[in-house]
Amino acid sequence: MEDLAGAGSGKSEATENFPVALRLLAPGRRAAVLAFYRQARAADDIADDPALAPEEKIRRLDAMAAERIASPHLTQLFQAFRQDATKSRYRDWSELLLYCRFSAVPVGRFLLDLHGESREAQVSSDALCAALQVLNHLQDCGDDFRQLDRVYLPLAWIEAEGAMVDELLGSRASPALRRVFDRTLERVAELLIQARPLGRRIVDRRLRLQAEVTVAVAGRLAAKLRRRDPLARRVRLSRLDYAWVCLVGTARWLVRR
Numbered sequence: 001m002e003d004l005a006g007a008g009s010g011k012s013e014a015t016e017n018f019p020v021a022l023r024l025l026a027p028g029r030r031a032a033v034l035a036f037y038r039q040a041r042a043a044d045d046i047a048d049d050p051a052l053a054p055e056e057k058i059r060r061l062d063a064m065a066a067e068r069i070a071s072p073h074l075t076q077l078f079q080a081f082r083q084d085a086t087k088s089r090y091r092d093w094s095e096l097l098l099y100c101r102f103s104a105v106p107v108g109r110f111l112l113d114l115h116g117e118s119r120e121a122q123v124s125s126d127a128l129c130a131a132l133q134v135l136n137h138l139q140d141c142g143d144d145f146r147q148l149d150r151v152y153l154p155l156a157w158i159e160a161e162g163a164m165v166d167e168l169l170g171s172r173a174s175p176a177l178r179r180v181f182d183r184t185l186e187r188v189a190e191l192l193i194q195a196r197p198l199g200r201r202i203v204d205r206r207l208r209l210q211a212e213v214t215v216a217v218a219g220r221l222a223a224k225l226r227r228r229d230p231l232a233r234r235v236r237l238s239r240l241d242y243a244w245v246c247l248v249g250t251a252r253w254l255v256r257r
Helices: 027-047 054-068 072-086 093-103 105-114 119-139 141-148 155-160 165-169 175-201 205-227 239-256
Strands: none
Touching (some): 027 105, 072 093, 072 105, 093 105, 093 119, 119 175, 141 165, 155 175
16 A cells, blocks of 8 residues: 555655555554565665666665565565566556556555455555556656666557657657556546545554555545646645645545544
């Protein structure tokens, strides 16, 4: 339910769109989440380091995995980090969702397992994590291409809309590229519909509240990306936005108690 692996290299816990250890979680569990986060962040920084060759990234990731991995969820995340080291294009939406299956979905499942939740919540959690990951890709689409030659937008959609990958170097999106963004956001909206029942499928009250707030965060960010151009300026939530999503998430939580 959080975007650990999707954030760009060099971000701290304080600058994440989707903070990984909200104070809503019980202190003991929060510590476990932060430990998970730090391992994922260290690996992500290797995968996103533009100064390292792909072979060196893989070598370092393999060495880190051999020393530290103690969770099947981290094992899956490391698979995504290795993929980031060598793969820079995605043919279609299905291929991108498969990437999200390893780069984002394990985070939500880790949180669910940590809280002893049932498998009933997994489908909605998986959809939320994938939505958060794709939103992060849209936020960073210009920097990802400029710094890492990495494009997460489906190439089939870029071609179908008459856009070109090199347009990601621009300071604003062309009409064709804007259509690609909107097409991507339409699929994110479908994922968020699947994610909406997550709160009522979670038993733990603290985690349920965090889930409701996170769904609201994703919806708010998707709406801002509809209105704003991520090439002109990184689209992010303001403090007022965060206050609003906390209010919305809490209201949904109270209704479902």
